[in-house]
Each structure stands twice: as structure tokens, then as C-alpha cells.
Amino acid sequence: MGVLCACAAPAPTARTRAPASLQALHDSVAHVPMLADVALTVPTAGVADVTEAKPPPPPRSPFAFSNIDPADDYVVGPPDDRPTCEDDLNAAKIKHDPATLPVHTPKKSVIVCGAPQVVMYRGGPEKIAYSPAVMITCTMALALARFEILVQEEAVKSFGKRVVKMHHLGTYNCREMAAYPGWVSQHSYANAIDIADFVLADGKTISVEKFFAPKLAVAKTVEGGFLRTLARRAYVEEVFSSVLTPFFDAHHYNHFHLDLARFLSDGTEYSP
Numbered sequence: 001m002g003v004l005c006a007c008a009a010p011a012p013t014a015r016t017r018a019p020a021s022l023q024a025l026h027d028s029v030a031h032v033p034m035l036a037d038v039a040l041t042v043p044t045a046g047v048a049d050v051t052e053a054k055p056p057p058p059p060r061s062p063f064a065f066s067n068i069d070p071a072d073d074y075v076v077g078p079p080d081d082r083p084t085c086e087d088d089l090n091a092a093k094i095k096h097d098p099a100t101l102p103v104h105t106p107k108k109s110v111i112v113c114g115a116p117q118v119v120m121y122r123g124g125p126e127k128i129a130y131s132p133a134v135m136i137t138c139t140m141a142l143a144l145a146r147f148e149i150l151v152q153e154e155a156v157k158s159f160g161k162r163v164v165k166m167h168h169l170g171t172y173n174c175r176e177m178a179a180y181p182g183w184v185s186q187h188s189y190a191n192a193i194d195i196a197d198f199v200l201a202d203g204k205t206i207s208v209e210k211f212f213a214p215k216l217a218v219a220k221t222v223e224g225g226f227l228r229t230l231a232r233r234a235y236v237e238e239v240f241s242s243v244l245t246p247f248f249d250a251h252h253y254n255h256f257h258l259d260l261a262r263f264l265s266d267g268t269e270y271s272p
């Protein structure tokens, strides 16, 4: 085991930061004026035209989004409380039960584990079953619900069928990162999930291990294309802060690691 360091998050590199265009997109979404503001500054005759030309952006709530703020990249610890958690879960149509995962430091460890706000995720808006059941932070539950929408869009595009079940390898595990000893894994806070496969309505299983084929620059199967497009969208569309696939390293040969860390990690692109 390496030397523990719970005081600093891994330094994001140029490779792991979101593209500048994403930052610009985020800024523009955050600062688009509300219709009321537009009406104050635009002549009455022009309001209809302005409204048509610039429809209000889709709301960023109730779902959660990746953390693209570089100012808190080095903050290590459980995710912040979300005061609107319960209302957001209900608005996002997430079936859930209360759960607790006390924040604590295990004996002979300096890692802080647990989170102040976790739930048992029983199912999201796209009716996908999870095996086993999912205990996860409130914000990850909201992100997972949004991920389900992407999953169904890509499944219907690729296979003409919906996904009915996802198998995962775990959410909570009080530990350092597998590849980077000394850095705290988001699994320590139940702020991550490792998804191994997707089961279609006809019973076909799209497994990351079987179909991702990370040695190929271009996917040669529909299944591989589905997995790669899904992972890429999950990162680029700011569903999760970290999306690690078999492209990232050998630890991820059989699953997608998805989390809401305070820093970004893009493991969705082929590199020879």
C-alpha cells in the first residue's frame, strides 16, 4: 500500500480537463437571461421575435451535473449536502428509500469514508432495473437518472430495443484509487458506480468486457459502438465528472467507472 494522502486530490491534467468549449457552454447556460430580464430591455414589439430566436435553456435541475468548477478540484472529502435533494429526486421520478452511510475514518486509516446524504436508488425515469440494488449519494442518484435517458436513446438507436437492466460491480467501498494509491476513491463516499453490462428487452447482454475492444481505434461491432458512444456522451454532456472505460487503463477492462468527483477525468477516448 502506498503512502496515504487524504489532503489532496489528484492533479487534473490538460487531458482530464473539460474542453474549453464545454466551459463556454456552461457559462452561457448559467448566464442566459430569463424572459423577464429580456422583456425589461427589449422594446415590446420585439419580444416575440427575441423569444423565438432564443428559447430559454432547459433547466439544469432536478438532475445533477459534473463538477466543471476548477476552484474546488483539490477539495477532498464527501460531496456537499444538496438541500433540495428530496424534492429533486421526486421531480426526476426516482424511486428511492432512505439510507445512511455515516461519515467516518476507519481504524488504522486516514481516509474519510461515508457521505452525509445517500439513498437506496430503486429505479429512475427510464424503468431500468439494477442488480444489485444501488446505495448512492443523492447527487449520483440524480446523475444516474439522467444517464438512463442517454442509455435508452443509444440503445434504441443501435438495437431498436430498450435496456431493461444494468449490472454493476459496486458503489460504496472505503478505499484508495486502484490505480493511484494515496488518492481517495469516490467509491469511499458512495459517489461512484461501476457498470459492467446492459441487458436489452430481448435478453441480449451488452457487456463492457466482451464488446468494448479497447485495442481497436474504431469499434467494429454495433455493441462496441453503443458502449463507446454512451460513455463519450456521459462525459461530454456533463452527466458525470469522471467516465473511465477500458480505454483508460487495465483496471477498467470490464466496466465503466462513473462518478461525481470535484475534478474531471475523461477516460472515454482511444489512445494508442
Ligand SMILES: [Zn+2]
Binding pocket: 187, 192, 193, 194, 256, 257, 258
Ligand atoms: Zn469504480
